[in-house]
Amino acid sequence: MTALRASLASRLSYQPHRTMALVGxxxxxxxxxxxxxxxxxxxxxxxxxxxxxxxxxxxxRKAANALASRLADENVAWKDAAIxxxxxxxxxxxxxxxxxxxxxxxVTQIIGTSIAEWAEMGLLLEIDGVAAxxxxxxxxxxxxxxxVRHRQHVVAAPLGIHRVNTLFxxxxxxxxFKLAPPRTWAEFERAAQRFKEAGVPALAQSREAWxxxxxxxxxxxxxxxPAFHRDLFVRQxxxxxxxxxxxAALERLRAMKAWMSHPVEELPWTEVVQQLAKxxxxxxxxxxxxxxxxxxxxMAVDEAFGCGAMPGxxxxxxxxxxxxxxxxxxxxxxxxxxxxxxxxxxxxxxxxYNAIKGSVxxxxxxxxxxxxxxxxxxxxxxxxxxxxxxxxxxxxMATDEASKDAIIAExxxxxxxxxxxxxxxxxxxxxxxxxxxxKNAKN
Numbered sequence: 001m002t003a004l005r006a007s008l009a010s011r012l013s014y015q016p017h018r019t020m021a022l023v024g025x026x027x028x029x030x031x032x033x034x035x036x037x038x039x040x041x042x043x044x045x046x047x048x049x050x051x052x053x054x055x056x057x058x059x060x061r062k063a064a065n066a067l068a069s070r071l072a073d074e075n076v077a078w079k080d081a082a083i084x085x086x087x088x089x090x091x092x093x094x095x096x097x098x099x100x101x102x103x104x105x106x107v108t109q110i111i112g113t114s115i116a117e118w119a120e121m122g123l124l125l126e127i128d129g130v131a132a133x134x135x136x137x138x139x140x141x142x143x144x145x146x147x148v149r150h151r152q153h154v155v156a157a158p159l160g161i162h163r164v165n166t167l168f169x170x171x172x173x174x175x176x177f178k179l180a181p182p183r184t185w186a187e188f189e190r191a192a193q194r195f196k197e198a199g200v201p202a203l204a205q206s207r208e209a210w211x212x213x214x215x216x217x218x219x220x221x222x223x224x225x226p227a228f229h230r231d232l233f234v235r236q237x238x239x240x241x242x243x244x245x246x247x248a249a250l251e252r253l254r255a256m257k258a259w260m261s262h263p264v265e266e267l268p269w270t271e272v273v274q275q276l277a278k279x280x281x282x283x284x285x286x287x288x289x290x291x292x293x294x295x296x297x298x299m300a301v302d303e304a305f306g307c308g309a310m311p312g313x314x315x316x317x318x319x320x321x322x323x324x325x326x327x328x329x330x331x332x333x334x335x336x337x338x339x340x341x342x343x344x345x346x347x348x349x350x351x352x353y354n355a356i357k358g359s360v361x362x363x364x365x366x367x368x369x370x371x372x373x374x375x376x377x378x379x380x381x382x383x384x385x386x387x388x389x390x391x392x393x394x395x396x397m398a399t400d401e402a403s404k405d406a407i408i409a410e411x412x413x414x415x416x417x418x419x420x421x422x423x424x425x426x427x428x429x430x431x432x433x434x435x436x437x438x439k440n441a442k443n
Contacts, residue, residue, distance in 0.1 A: 053109035059292035112396030119150035125326035160359030204281035292358030320395035
């Protein structure tokens with residue numbers, strides 16, 4: 001880390017405007033005989049920001065383009081650096097490599113607990129002035145404001161809130177089989193059985209690790225609510241991992257494989273969404289970014305598809321928050337970085353971005369009457385008491401990267417290998433939690 005900071009410090013020591021000033025002075029000394037000497041004016045350069053992110057699907061690109069257009073109105077160019085990969089897996093690797101190489105982008109999509117990890121290294125620009133001017137402490141939801149702060153400083157700008165515990169359903173298929181959208185677990189099971197009997201996969205699902213783990217954390221929420229979910233994935237409690245509710249969630253995950261296509265293929269999330277759109281599956285459990293993708297594909301909310309909370313979690317909100325951070329370094333970029341941070345939280349940008357992305361505004365004063373039914377339900381659920389909120393494991397809201405990866409790997413192993421019993425998976429998770437506690441104690 002010392003070498004990394006030294007690299008960044010060396011970059012900061014190079015100041016082009018001072019170099020140009022010295023060149024101009026030297027030119028004047030060389031032509032004293034031809035006074036008056038005036039340095040040639042430098043051509044004005046438009047401010048620009050390179051933005052590293054993982055918004056690469058159709059709806060995500062549209063949302064990023066909307067931000068770029070708004071930023072252009074502020075005379076700042078958005079230089080896109082999109083890295084493919086669901087859940088930001090590829091972008092995280094690219095970012096680490098670039099920072100170590102002394103080539104950090106000016107703006108980066110960093111979310112959840114990763115914000116504090118990067119801020120602790122002193123690499124993120126503090127934007128307290130922007131937050132104070134925008135009254136973020138009052139207009140943002142408390143959980144969001146807490147997320148973007150580190151050691152009493154605001155170090156990230158929030159964009160939108162995703163509800164990970166969302167159930168999507170194909171309205172045409174539900175109408176054909178005369179089924180109502182399920183709200184309870186019993187209704188969910190009955191609908192799945194009806195589709196299974198008709199030869200229609202009830203649930204679209206990929207075997208990709210993060211997508212499997214996202215379904216599992218929904219099941220943990222079904223079994224124990226937000227408090228149990230936090231005990232498992234935030235506190236990583238030995239009591240929680242030994243709880244029968246975890247075993248029940250594992251058993252449900254195994255049973256739900258019968259609702260899916262056989263075999264369950266490893267597909268990017270966009271292709272899983274297309275299975276629902278084409279009627280190749282009746283339902284989908286996924287964050288509401290899936291809504292943005294369905295709408296981008298020409299489907300209308302409450303017409304071609306509907307959505308609601310994952311059955312059994314209607315009162316809860318399993319959340320992920322989109323945020324951008326500004327890297328400290330070349331402070332000549334700071335005015336443009338602050339412009340972007342300020343812009344992101346303004347009501348017009350909040351409304352436009354989130355309507356495209358499928359998420360909901362981070363502002364408490366947003367107008368739910370202007371939202372579609374899915375967004376309105378999500379925003380209202382997030383507006384409740386903090387006890388009803390659960391930070392997503394998969395989307396870095398609950399714990400650090402290493403802990404997240406270890407838990408996801410074990411859940412994925414259990415899902416793909418039917419020879420692993422629920423009891424064995426529970427024991428292995430307990431061992432992982434003990435190891436994580438030992439690592440954290442040493443740190």
